[in-house]
Amino acid sequence: MAVYENASEITVEMMNLSDASARTAASKSHSDEDGTTVPGGKLLRCVAVSFCLLCVLQVALNISLRLALCIEENYKTLTEERDELKRKLSNFGECHHYLNQGWVYFSGSFYYISSIEKTWQDSRDDCVQRGADLMIINSEEEQNFTGQYQKIMWIGLTDRETEGVWKWVDGTLLTTSFWRSEEPNNNGGNEDCVETNDSDHRNTWNDASCETKKFWICENKMAV
Structure with a gap:
C-alpha cells in the first residue's frame, strides 16, 4: 500500500515538474518573440x-x-x-x-540760366561753384529746351585743347551736333567756344571767341 502511495507521489511530482518545464519554455518562447532575449x-x-x-x-x-x-x-x-x-x-x-535756388528741372537734370553775362571760362567757373557745369546737349529734346529762353548762352562745348576737335566739358567727344549753317567756321582764328543763340530754328550753335561775355546755362544731372 505504501508503495502505491509513493508511486502516486512520484507521479504527481513528475507532473508538477513537467508543468514547470512547460511554463519555463513558454516564458522563454514569449521572451524570444518580444525580442528581449534575442x-x-x-x-x-x-x-x-x-x-x-x-x-x-x-x-x-x-x-x-x-x-x-x-x-x-x-x-x-x-x-x-x-x-x-x-x-x-x-x-x-x-x-x-x-x-x-531758381533752377529749372527737365528730363533728369536741373538747369540754371544766368541773368548776367560772363566769358566762357568765368561762366564755367560759376557753374562749378554751384556744383554743376556748363550744359551738355546730347539730344534734340535738350536742344529744343534751350530755345525757349530766347538768349544767347554759353554751353559746355569747346575745341580749345585741339583745334577742330570739339569736346564737352566732361571730356567726351561731340557726336550729336546742332550747328548753324556754315558753322563752326573759326572766324578770326580764335573761336574756340560754343554758344547757342536765340533762333527759333533747330540748329542754333555757333563758335565764338571764348573771351566774349554772354549768358550761360549750367546743368546738374540728377543721380539715378
Missing part, C-alpha cells in the same frame, strides 16, 4: 533609435536652412528698399534745394 536585440533597438534621431535632426536642419535662406532674402530685399528710400529722400531734398 542575441543583439538591444543593439538593434539602439540602431533604430539612432536612425530615428538622425532623421529628426535632418528634418530640423533642413527647416533651419530654409528659414536662414528666407531670412537672408528678406533682409536683402529690405536693405534694397531702404537704400532706394534713402536715395529718393536725398533726391527730394536736392530737388527742393535747386528749385528754391
Whole structure:
C-alpha cells in the first residue's frame, strides 16, 4: 500500500515538474518573440533609435536652412528698399534745394540760366561753384529746351585743347551736333567756344571767341 502511495507521489511530482518545464519554455518562447532575449536585440533597438534621431535632426536642419535662406532674402530685399528710400529722400531734398535756388528741372537734370553775362571760362567757373557745369546737349529734346529762353548762352562745348576737335566739358567727344549753317567756321582764328543763340530754328550753335561775355546755362544731372 505504501508503495502505491509513493508511486502516486512520484507521479504527481513528475507532473508538477513537467508543468514547470512547460511554463519555463513558454516564458522563454514569449521572451524570444518580444525580442528581449534575442542575441543583439538591444543593439538593434539602439540602431533604430539612432536612425530615428538622425532623421529628426535632418528634418530640423533642413527647416533651419530654409528659414536662414528666407531670412537672408528678406533682409536683402529690405536693405534694397531702404537704400532706394534713402536715395529718393536725398533726391527730394536736392530737388527742393535747386528749385528754391531758381533752377529749372527737365528730363533728369536741373538747369540754371544766368541773368548776367560772363566769358566762357568765368561762366564755367560759376557753374562749378554751384556744383554743376556748363550744359551738355546730347539730344534734340535738350536742344529744343534751350530755345525757349530766347538768349544767347554759353554751353559746355569747346575745341580749345585741339583745334577742330570739339569736346564737352566732361571730356567726351561731340557726336550729336546742332550747328548753324556754315558753322563752326573759326572766324578770326580764335573761336574756340560754343554758344547757342536765340533762333527759333533747330540748329542754333555757333563758335565764338571764348573771351566774349554772354549768358550761360549750367546743368546738374540728377543721380539715378
